[in-house]
Structure formats: C-alpha cells, structure tokens
Amino acid sequence: MTTREIAPKGRGYLILNSHPTGCATTVERMWESIPARKPDGTAPTVLLLGASAGYGLAILLAGLRRHGIRGIGVAYEAPETERRTASAGWYRTAAAAGLAAANGNDFEFVNADAFSADAKAEVLDRIATKLGPVDYLIYSLAAPRRTDPETGAVYHSVIKPLGQPYQAPSLEFEDTTARVGTVSLAQADEEEHLATVKVMGGEDWEMWVEALAGRGLLADDFTTVALTYVGSELTAPVYRQGTIGAAKEHLERTAAALNDTVLADGAGRAYTVVAGAAVTQASTAIPSIALYTSLLRNVLGPEGWRTTADQAVDLWEQLSGARPLELDDKGRIRLDGWELDEGAQERVRKLWEDPAGVLTGDPSGPMWFYGQFRELYGWDVPGIGYAGPVETAVPWPDSQP
Template identity: 55%
Template structure:
C-alpha cells in the first residue's frame, strides 16, 4: 500500500480508518507520562513476566504501556486487530506497533500475539511462546471488551447486549449531528433471561478463569502469581443501563470469579486475584453505551484536568500489584481506582449538570470539545504535532515475534 493522505471518515463515534502517525504519537505521549518505578533498574533476567489480555486499546493499552515504562515488565500482550488492506489497519494495530517499538528501544522484551483471546488455540499459542521465551508468569492483567464470544467447549457464540434488568429504562444521551451536540432521551427495553446469560458469558469471568486454568495446566504460573481483571462501577446516573443492567450482571460475575480465583491461587501459589475498578474514560467500548458520552462530557466539565487518565490509573495499579505501593482492596476484594470520580461532591456537581443538560445548555455544562477530540484521538486524529495533510504509510507490519 502506497503513502496517502488519511482523513477521518466516521459514522457517529465509529471511524472507518485510523491514522498511523497519530496512533503512534498517542502511545508515545502515554509512555512519556509514566515515570520509572522508584527503585534501581532491574536487569532483563530479573524483570517480572506479565501477560496482558486485551493490550491494544483503552485500559488494556494503558496497562501494557504503564507496565513496560514503569516496571520494565517482559512478556506477552494479546489483542485482536485488523491488518491494513483496502482500508487502513485498525487503530489498535498501529498502537501495538508503536508500543512494540517503544518497548524495544527501552530494552524491554515484550511480544504481541494477534488473535481471538477467547479461543483455546490462541491460549495454546501464548502458552507455547511463554514456555519457550519467558517462563512462568508473575502477573496477568485481563482487559477484554468484545461484543461476542464463542465458547470453546460448546461452540455456542454468545452476543452481549446493553439492556436494563427488571424493566425498561430511559436515560439522557449525547448524539452529534454534524458539529452540533444534541441531548436526546433514549428508552431501552428490559433484558430477557437469555440476554443476561449471553452477556455474562461474553463479559463475565469465564474466559479469565479459562486463561488461568490453561496456564495452570501448562505449569506457567509463578509462585506468588497475581492477576487483576479490570472493571467499572460508575455513577448512579448511568447505573440503570450499566451497573444495574446486563453489563452489571457480567461485572458481578467477574467479581465473583475474582473471589474464587483469589482463594484458589492463595492455596496453590500464595498468589492473589483481584478486580480493579477503574474510572470513567473515553474508550472505543464506552462510547457505545447509552448515556456514557453525556456523563463523561459532564464529568470533564466539572473536573477539567483533574480527571485521572487511564495511564495514571494503571500506573497506580501496577504499583500495587508489584508491591511498590500497598495493595489496598475494598470489602469486596476490589482495588478502587475510581474514588476521585465517585467522590460525593463530584457526583453532586455532575448530577446537577445532568439534570440541566439540554441542547441549549450542554455546551456550557459539558466539555464537548475535549470529548470530541478524545473520540477522534482514539483513531489517531486530532493529535497535536501531526500533519494530517501529509501522505503517510498505512502498511505498518505487525511486530515480529
């Protein structure tokens, strides 16, 4: 594929192309925001071995970059991205290539596997790579957000849904018509029992547990092995469609899985399993949830730069996992990185703005410019310092194993 000018083409919050240079610059800025851990640098043989499932986007990308830049982890990232072809590659394809280059430049030994994390074939490929090149795993971070999953045992494909439980739900949401933001009311019918079961099968703890079982069978878990699955609780303003909906049922299953795994790993390896409750952010997954766009825009309007980035949150998580800082959990065994978001004064301020938000008032109540720019930056656009009029090469190779 020859160099060409890549311009944004989108359908709502979904962009059909990604900009390689913008995606690279985004990862570089993430890396530069992370300071090395406050301890002597470790040699390659002493660096902890990590496995990040869902390493190319959102909080999974933040986990990968923070682990590499701060703690010098070695190991494997797993994600599913599309190669350049008739269109550009996916944004995660280019972010992964950039992460691999930064890791290599910093002397980190980290490989990336492109495949369906739900598939046993990919688990086997990763296990073989670990056994050949890295040895036993010290840390596993699980951050998978996918719309569907095929169960390897039954062959059944489950598709998740965004629906409330128990009854219909109506919420405000934010849509964009051209350059104009509009506040709309969206009604969603309640989930059936099958809807909930499918969503739990996709987004609950089943695949996380399967990864642990697979690595256990391959004798690839180190003594003291620690694993964290990333989750979200969120505001009462979004609870009807999120925490009290089908996704919430899946997150409850994820947290129950963490408790089971924690007991099991403690007995077998002196290890731990936790969920990490992260705070709101603009991600490719979150923009699909009704109400989240409006909520995050209003949250930014209240907090401005005091919002804590995913990279900063995951840096804090890595510090707790590695013992650089004390590992602190709530009564449910969850690491809470969302306390700044759920602070009562913050939530009261956001709730007042939510109540007052209309087409006319939302530009003053929410930071819409920031929100739109964040969405575009997910795909490598609107990144400072990038000349978007210049031709760029979209045919970037996947990092060699």
Template identity: 35%
Template sequence: MELIIQGNVAKNCHPEGLRQGIDKQINYVESHGEIYGPRKVLVIGASSGYGLASRIAVAFGGGADTIGVSFEKSPGEKGIGSAGWYNNIFFRRRAHEKGLIAKNFIADAFSDTTRNDVIAYIKQEFGGSIDLLVYSVASGVRICPDGTRYTSTLGVRGQAFSGPGFDLETRKMVNQTLEPVTEQQLADTVKVMGGEDWQRWIDMLSAAGVLAEGFKTVAYSYTGPKSTWPLYKEGALGAAKAHLHATADQLDAQLQRINGHAYAVVCKALVTKASAFIPMFPLYITLLYKVMKQKRLHETCIEQMHRLMLNHLYPPMGNVVTDEERRIRLDDFELRPDVQQAVELLRKRVTTENFKTVGDFAGYLAEFYALNGFSMPDVDYSSELDLRQLVKEYSHA
C-alpha cells in the same frame, strides 16, 4: 485525512497520530515514579484502553517483558487497518529500543488455540512463567471452544430506560432508550463479558505450570454512581461485572497454593472504544470530566493504570490496597461526594442547546479522536497516506 464516524463508531485511524499517542503515554509513565512490580506480564486485550495502558505502565514504569493478545486488522486492500494494530507495533518498537521483550499475538483471545500458542511461547521463549496477567477484553461476541457463539446485549432489567445521549457523527444530543433484556440475553451477556474466559485462561496457564510463585491477576470493572445504575450496574453489563467480581474471588482462592491473588479493579468512567457504545453514558462522562478537571482530579487510562501498579497492586509497603470487598478501587476520586454533587448540578442544567458547554464535550471528543490517532499535535492531517507504503511498513505485528 479526517476521522470518519458512523454513529458512535470510528471507521478509520491515523498511524502517525497513534504513534504520538503511544509516545505520550510512555513519557507520562517514565516521569511519574518507578514501579517495583512484575517482570513477566501477559495482557489479554492489549491493544487499546486499559489493556494498552497496563502494558505501557509495567514495561516503561517497571521494566517488564510483556506478551499482548489482541484481535486487530492489518492494513491491506480492504483498508488502513485498525488503531490497535498500529498501537501494538509502536509499543513493540519502543519496548525493543529499551531492551524489553514485547511479543504480540494477533488472535482470538477466547480460543483455546490462542491459549496453547501463548503457553508454548512462555515455555520456550519467555522464561517459563509469568507473574502478572491483565485481563482487559472488550468484545460484543464470544465464540467458545465448543463452537457456541454468544452475543452481548446492552440492555436493562425491568422497564425500558430512556435518557439523553450523543450522536457523535452529527455532534447532537439525542434521546436514547435501552430496552429490557430477556433472561437469555442476560445469560449471554454474562457469557461474553463476565469472568468465565478469564477463569479459563488461568486454568489453562495453571495446568501448564507457567504461573510463577506469587502470581497476580487483575480484570477491569466499573460500578459508577447511582445515577448510572439503571443503564450499567442494574443492567446486563452489571450482571456481567458481578460475575467478574465473583470470578476474582474464586480465582483468588484457587491461586492460594502458589501464594497468588486475583482482583477485580473498579476503574473510573473514561472515554474508551467500549464506553462510547453505551447509550447515555458519554453524556455522564462529559459532565464528570468537567468537574474532575476543575478539581484537578481527572485521570486518563495511563494515569489510572500507573496509579494501579504503583500504589495499589505493587505498593512500596507490599500490601495490595483494596476495599472491604477485596476490590481495588480506582474510582475513588469519581465517587467523592463533592464530585458527584457537582455532576448532578450540571446534569440538571443540560439541554440540547447547551450540552457542549455545560459538560466537557470538547474534551470527550478530543479523547475519542485520539483513540484513533486524530487531534494530535504536530501531525499533518492534510497529507494523504500511501496505503501501499503502510502495508509495506506495518504488515507484520
């Protein structure tokens, strides 16, 4: 069985490889320092990337019980199911082996019905309250409680922006263009990817009385170096992230009555299902990976999230570590001047012929494949998978 890629989208996954991926992340956390942090954690967007890594970090690094909300596909007549479906199952199994509660809600995170179901579960079966909420939703579409559908747009403000990017299906470097967004597209992107839904989760949980004293909440963001600003910070994505940061400040003030706090966490550039969609961005990641690995500064999702919990959000000294704008910075290594200078030197050398060796294209591909359970050691990818057996074993998340 091989990974099927269309454009930059993976169309299948391998359950055994995904199981190995979960085990690998758990092994890292268990061998890199205990987290003295939250005991009851809700993760919105828990099935992959930063959300999954956050859940693993607090559970296996700190012994936390967790609830995960994600929208995934089960195996069935229409196919093998989504990678996140299996990630949820393998996480739950390992957590149960450790004696931890691990509840999975396969549901629309934007829905009030989902929020009410989660609140009922917290009250009835989860001890009555949570002390950390991680918001890590990556979606291109949001249907609000009033039924209005919003779609995000990966675009720029002002003039169109062109540059080199990847076609992972053909493994070639191609020229890509981001078109200017309209004001309506900009507003819709903020609706989908900004902080409004995060705010609604906190409002409903607060009204239900299930936020513990000292409650904390985080949502993940990205800023990047100036070279990425036209396609990220200064584009539609940047507008959404600016709204997310403003929401963090608003929530922080709102949570003061329970001695609670809210933070935007600015992460480093990484290979995730979301970042693979952004034109031109994967090329920057390959150059960054090359430099950071050479300087022994590279971190994956699990290393970033373990560092977040251990050193920033729940540090031994007790004070949350932020910058002057109250943001938690996990992009500090990425933005070091020596790192960015080295990346810029590589960028000037890149051509359509040498991009695989100038940057860490092999490392990028390996991480992209691993997101879907491929390129993992000790997995026999030549063996056929029995879909009926998968349905029998993995039909319940």
C-alpha cells in the same frame, strides 16, 4: 510502501478508518506522560490480554516504562484491506512495540482471538519456550461476541437494562456540534442477559488461569487482575444494573472462585480492579456514558481528571508492593476514588438535571470528549498534518525485521 490519502469515515461513535501516525503519536504521548523509573534489576513476566486499547494499553506502557516488564500482549486487531486502513489497535500495537524495543524490554505481541483454544495454546507455548512462569496475568478484554471453545456456541453481548426499560439523556454530535438527545432501550430478555455474561463475565479469565496452572506456568506470588467498573448512580440503570453490570458481577465472583480453587493454598491471588471513568472504544458504546463522562470532566477539569495512564501507574504501584493495596469491602482494588468523590458526584448530579443548559453555558466537557473520542482512531491529534498521503501498511510487530 502503501501510501494513500485517508479520511475519517463512519457514523456515531464508530470510525472505520484510523490514522497510523495519529495513533502512534497518542501512544508516544501516553508513554511520555508516565514518569520513568530507574530499573531495580527485576523484570516481572506479564501476560496481558487486551493490550492494544484502553486500560490494557495504559497498563502495558506503565509496566514497561516503570517496572521493566517482559512478556506477551494479546490483542485481536484487523489488518489493512483495500477498503479500509488497519484498525487503530493495530497501529497502536506497532507503536508500543517500538517503544518497548527502544526501552530494552523483552515483550512480544500476538494478534489472536484470546477467547479461542488455539490462541491459548499458542501463547502458552511461547511462554513455556521463551519466558517461563508468569508473575502477572492482566485481563482487560472487551468484545462484542465470544465463541465458547468447548461447545462452539457463539454468544453476543448486548448493552441493555435489566428488569425495566431505560430512557435517559445522551450526548450526540453532528459534525463538531454537540447536542443532547434521548436514548431509549428495551429491557434485555434472559437469553441476552446470559449471553452477555458469557462474553464479558469471568469464564474466559478463569480458563486462562487454569491453562497457565495446568502447564506449570504460575510463578511464586502469582497475581492476576481483571478490569471492572462501577461508576455513578446516574449510569447504573444501563451499566451496573444492566447486562454489562451482570457480567462484571460474574467477573468479580470469578475472582473469589479462583482464590478458592486453582489459586488456593498459596498458589496465587486474584482481584478485580475497579477503574475510573475514561474515554475508550469500549466505553463510547455505552448509552449515556459519553454525556456522564463529559459532565464529570466539566466538574473536575484537567487538574482533577485521572487519565488511564495515571490509573495504570497507580495500579502497578499497588501490585508491585510499592504501596498497600486499596481494597474495598468486596476485596476489589479501587482506582476510582477520584471519580466517585461525593462532592464531585453531587455536582455532576446537578448538571445532569439540565444537560442541554450545560452545553449552552459551558461546552468544554463535551468538546473535550469529542476530541478524545477522535484521538482513539488517530484523528485530530494536535501537531499531526492530515493533508496528503500517509503510509498505512504498518506491519504487525512480529513481522518486523
């Protein structure tokens, strides 16, 4: 037992200490928000890369609760140290594993750097030994750096515009008070551009598919999807037209390349999935996204907002064949129609003209964002008592008896 008193510490949109009970509760509440479905006797085998946060976690929980999936989830999370708690994703994974076990799902979790050759070998060995061919490979990784397993070169991703500098309003918090500031970014140079594509593009996704194929682990009707984002014209200069957007375009080209090569002649199918706006640890790192997401929430309200769990349910309905695939003219699965509805976007554009005035008149969106951001780390979760010590030494699922 390792109980200790902890408090959130960090700065900006980074919190260093996570609350284990708060993190577990957010997972349990997401689970309960997903409509359960009676099993139909099938249990698709899934390899989910990036299973501890954001859309990856939502896709995991929706797959477990509604489709009885079995398989392996991979995440790269930090254990507890003397100075810090374990990462939020560590605690979320432990909670997800408990729910999977209680639900009767045969699902394992591996804590490893999915970019590495060692992780690929370990995961594929487990699949070959315990599971057999994979029906779905879900690729939902977001990382600040990647080591090329073939050359050993280390690449770091950056969030910068391409072609010209970027300046726009941004959402900042001082304690619990929201204010509008300004973010200014220099344009990326070519090295930064290419490095970001190396980290966040489709190269690693392609390696995973090729590795599965090389081991004979692609099931009949194999499907793989990778998560991407398009977003609004308001954030396009720093996102879709910036370094991250370049990486996402490479990811989308990789889907076409996979379909033409390793998955050709009926061996499988690859798609990118355009998800909608969300408050995730990855999205909070993108300048202006917090403000845009807050204004979008102001416009849509809770009734119009689609959570990551809502979108994950939608994705599984399409992947499983319960509903037809909603493909755009580039062959991408779309989950973001609710966000990019022209009426909603027009209202957001009007708010964007005077975001400081919005905060004065209706701060509900920004304060909702603040609460969602804190909950990512298990803090300010309704119903949780934060006074007194808490057990922080939560074991990784594989080490549980």
